[in-house]
Amino acid sequence: MTVKSKEKTSRRRAFRLVGLGLIMLGCFIRVLDPYPVRMTRLIYFDILQRISPREYNPDLPVRVLDIDEQSLANWGQWPWPRTLLAQMVQNLGENGAAAIAFDMLFVEPDRYSPARLLNDPALDGVLTVERHAQKVDYDVLFGLEVAHWPVVMGTAARHASEGSRMTAKAGIIEIGESPTSGLISVPHWTPIAPPLGRSAAGIGGVNVSPLGGTGVIRSVPVLWGGPEGALPSLGIEALRIALDAPYILVEGSSDEAGIVLAVEIGDFRLPTTENGEVWVRYRRDQPDLYLSADAIMQNPNDPDLRSEIEGRIILVGTSAAGLFDMHQTSLGESVPGVSIHAQILEQILTGEMLSRSDVTAALELLSFVLLGLIVIAVMSSFGAVTSFVAGGVAAAVVLGTSWLAFQNQLVLFDVTFPLMGGMANFGLLAGYLFISTEREKREIRQVFSHYVAPEILDEMELSGHRLQLGGETQEITVMFSDIRGFTPLSESVSATDLVTLLNELFSQLGDQILHERGTIDKFIGDAVMAFWNAPLPVEDHPCRAAHAALRMRAALTEFNESEAMRDRQPIALATGCATGWACVGNIGSRSRFNYTVIGDVVNVAARIEQNCRHVDYDILVSASVNNAARFDLAMLEAGFVDLKGKSDPEPVFVLVGDKSLAETEGFQTLQTAHEHLIAAIRDRNAQDEVSELCAECTALSEIVEPGLKRFYRALPGRMADFRLDAQTTRVEFSHRGTLRKVAGIRATS
Structure with a gap:
């Protein structure tokens, strides 16, 4: 092997070692998963959903009873008297609702109850109530009505040092190594005004994100880890009640504690993240999903309204601006929190559940490594331009795979880290190659400058x-x-x-x-x-x-x-x-x-x-x-x-x-x-x-x-050099030394 080939092999080996070092650094960063990497991945998942959102199916048995601006205008400001809510529950129940879930909190006793009004000092001597009604408690009346129907009451996570004991009414069956120990933890739950908690068929958490969570809602816990054990979210509990399922099955890892793999309710299986969240497969917000609370209160016997309620899960919530229950979705829309619960129920019922497992994350890392190896191998052998083309083809394959996985399998496969990591590797390696090439170019230029003027070298470089x-x-x-x-x-x-x-x-x-x-x-x-x-x-x-x-x-x-x-x-x-x-x-x-x-x-x-x-x-x-x-x-x-x-x-x-x-x-x-001397010699x-x-x-x-x-x-010894004797040619010189040839003339000595 020549010295030149050895140097070339050595440079190629050094280049590949640098490339492998960059790949290892990228793998380390991916394992750490810092905030910029994580947010870039989530934004990419949002883009996938925006390109291909879920289609709305009006036949799905999910509706939202919306306490909208019209309802507040006709029935008074919120909160309404619990008797009014009892009437709402009765109307929904009589119209055949499969489950009624309140995406709202009933923390305090009803202030409109006569017993409470009579005890209000501001109303002393002003308010007169008949004797038989003096001890009427609207919460009790509401509770009695709730007990007749499949109603789910909502509770919310709170930071307060004290809270109510909240035990799930659903049976929680765990399979594996204590999977519920890894659920998102809730310090305390808001209390439910008695006797509503006892009367309700189920209790669910209304939160769509952990405490302190802001921004886009991309995944929602289906189970929460509370002080008294696991508690289902509002939509999951409503589904259980509608299915008349006595328990919720939590599937976990058999060899590692605190890992949730899936949640089963009746015949429905929900793949989850390891902490019990599901990715929300969004669709565009549809007006057909919402029923106005005013309509059910005004016309409870309307046949068209009954067809929208019968056999369906009814989630009671609000879109009124003053009640501040709006959230951002992956599609860039602001929707009521109750709509997100409804969309989760829809995707469960249709089976359109997004999934993302550790295997998917490992494949993403493998894609990054393969892209890096392709760039290293091609660039070290054929240069930056060829490696850019080869890397681009490989990146297109990865991007296409991600899209097909999302469209056909609903798998969230992240391409941002493989692509951006690959581009970063390409840029750094191209920079390294450029520096190496420039160094060799300077050496060649230095050597060549001994033979050619510097300005000629500059012109050669400019002219290619x-x-x-x-x-x-x-x-x-x-x-x-x-x-x-x-x-x-x-x-x-x-x-x-x-x-x-x-x-x-x-x-x-x-x-x-x-x-x-x-x-x-x-x-x-x-x-x-x-x-x-x-x-x-x-x-x-x-x-x-x-x-x-x-x-x-x-x-x-x-x-x-x-x-x-x-x-x-x-x-x-x-x-x-x-x-x-x-x-x-x-x-x-x-x-x-x-x-x-x-x-x-x-x-x-x-x-x-x-x-x-x-x-x-x-x-x-x-x-x-x-x-x-x-x-x-x-x-x-x-x-x-x-x-x-x-x-x-x-x-x-x-x-x-x-x-x-x-x-x-x-x-x-x-x-x-x-000239005189030369003429004298010639003459x-x-x-x-x-x-x-x-x-x-x-x-x-x-x-x-x-x-x-x-x-x-x-x-004097060279005078013959100025007298040309030839057979066919005579050369004469002018006084400026200009040469002229006259053919056919013989010179004489």
């Missing part, structure tokens, strides 16, 4: 430049620069010091190339190759390459004067530049390739650099560079040189300086003298005249560029 095997043909400028005097230097220092010196030198030379937007192709021993106009276009690339050569000359002068070169022979450079067409791109195998150039221009630049020794000058450029940049640089004609592998001699030029030097009077004087003037002109140019070069002195000293 991608490296791929293959290349394209385009015009480029190539530079070869070789160290002169390297052999003596290598003999005078150790190999380690030599590497240090080369690294320092190449760093300084490379900076000049990058400064001029060049691309460093490679370092070849003591030489460097660079090119311009790739990978991104550089408009004035011949001029840029020439300026880079001039900057390298200046950098070399500073390097030779540095502390590193003290007591050592100075180093010289030979640089050649050429412009032409070449194939630029990634060349090599599919698994390993280099970004480089291939073409004749590369060979020309390399051979021109080799001829620096022959011309005895440090920077030579081709005619193509001269043609492209002659107005921006100071260059002088250097004759024709033989290039290895080329059949015809190649014209070259010495690069003296930049445009600022070209515009100086000294260079222009030198240029004129140089085969006398040797003395040529020598005199050469001496003049040497003297002028002293103030322009001292390095030209060697060039001019070598010129």
Whole structure:
């Protein structure tokens, strides 16, 4: 295994470990089940019900006798005299009600009873009551009427330190390890005014939420844990009375105390939470559910009214605004508390009971783990985009499963934690992957910045430049620069010091190339190759390459004067530049390739650099560079040189300086003298005249560029380079060094 593959495997392993750590953290949070997680789950269950609420069935034997605003207007403010309530019970009973349950409290004795009115000091001497009625107690009358019919009285939980002893009239049979010990506990119950508690067929709790509970009513206890034992809720007790069932069966866990699994009443089985609550399967509030109390009091013999009462469970409650018995449902509606009791009875009768067990919660946790593993596996192998798609598909499957479970099985399967947890894992892992990728990108950029100018790197990133095997043909400028005097230097220092010196030198030379937007192709021993106009276009690339050569000359002068070169022979450079067409791109195998150039221009630049020794000058450029940049640089004609592998001699030029030097009077004087010298050589003037002109140019070069002195000293021995003998071609030069080819003319000696 290569080092690269080992590093890749190590990064992938680290990524997966981070992902597994996030999954474990998510599982821990789910087990703790903090308030935000719990509320998000409940809101999702509300959304499910809002999308698909339960349908209302008017044939169900449940109705609400509503003490509404009309009833209060016709029969007086609440509370009504108990005799009026006794008449209401009688009318309901005679119309065949299967059970009558009061979702209201009768805590205090009736203040309208004559015995109480006579004892009221405020009415002393004002109120006169016949002797036979002086001891009439309306509570007793109400109790006598209640005893004749299947009536359930309501009681409520209270925080007071004292309360009434409240024992369920239903028999409570427990199966399992004391399941009722885990019911929601009630400190005390409100008392029921005597003799109503004794007269009633049943007693039930009217609360739809635990003490202190506010907000949306999503689940309601069907059994309460009171000081004297379990007590059924109002609706459950009304159902028991209507079924004439003597007991309520509580099914619990066989191996753990305080766990309620289900409650059975007659033939009906209610799956519950472990503390005895049922999830309310809501429907939209329907006016058909309600019967006005005013109607039963005004027209007790109405056949239509009897058809709505006979054989049905009648829950007596109020929707009057002033009596404050309104609650919020999962559907976003405000309904009377008695309506919630009625809806629980409806779903029991239709069997539409929502369920949510520990197995469901475990499957939710498993879904979260599976989603996390999918994200980890796909992202570590294929990246963030693919993992997002794969995670999205998996999330859609989980969401679809939840919906089907709700629609078909009435199972509340939470997808919020798997989805939100999965999204959190994806975001954190994508962030981790992004940081890792950015770190690698910075490392690659740092390495690549040694070869390409930073601004070119920026342009490549902005343009989305991608490296791929293959290349394209385009015009480029190539530079070869070789160290002169390297052999003596290598003999005078150790190999380690030599590497240090080369690294320092190449760093300084490379900076000049990058400064001029060049691309460093490679370092070849003591030489460097660079090119311009790739990978991104550089408009004035011949001029840029020439300026880079001039900057390298200046950098070399500073390097030779540095502390590193003290007591050592100075180093010289030979640089050649050429412009032409070449194939630029990634060349090599599919698994390993280099970004480089291939073409004749590369060979020309390399051979021109080799001829620096022959011309005895440090920077030579081709005619193509001269043609492209002659107005921006100071260059002088250097004759024709033989290039290895080329059949015809190649014209070259010495690069003296930049445009600022070209515009100086000294260079222009030198240029004129140089042209006279070249003309004298071509015209085969006398040797003395040529020598005199050469001496003049040497003297002028002293103030322009001292390095030209060697060039001019070598010129008398190179006069043949300026006289081209060929069979078919004669090359003439204008005074600006412009190359013209005239075919078919034979040059003479």
